[in-house]
Amino acid sequence: MNPFEFIGWFGNIILSIGVIPQVIQTWRTHDVSSFNWPFLLMWAFGVLFTFIYIAQGDMARGSFQWPLWLNYLVNILATFYLVYAKYKYGKTVTPD
Template sequence: MKTALSKLDFFESLGWFGNIILSIGVIPQVVQTWETHDVGSFNWPFLLMWAFGVFFTFIYIVHGDLKSGKKQFPLWLNYMVNILATFYLCYAKLIYA
């Protein structure tokens, strides 16, 4: 018989797995941009909406976690990596465009 704890572990594992994939997914773009300085295919509306979207969502998650006392570290990982990556891509767009 499955317990509530095993279901929680399963769904928490899914959360970790999904957020690790999302965190890693941006790294090839960052590496390619770093190496080639090619930012021609990036458009500002996309970059800014993505950057501020992940930033504001991270603030929302942190606020909710502090209020509830439960930390959702998979989400923290995903959003921290994406914040750094998107703001680097915005910086690269400014410098290399």
């Protein structure tokens, strides 16, 4: 493994695990009050569309950038869980 490949793996592993604490906290507490819809939806579709772009390019070349695949697959799953959690647990509080 050359140094740049190591850097790629290391960076993408950090990005992949960076979202996990938020997912765990949301799973445990069901608190989604700090998430706003524009952020969640832009993040979710951004990682999804970027993954599609990377996957299509890799398949066309026949050379796969596995660190990017790891990062984007983990982020797609985590982000779409957070979107689901926001939808399921996000309640609008109405004043009495």
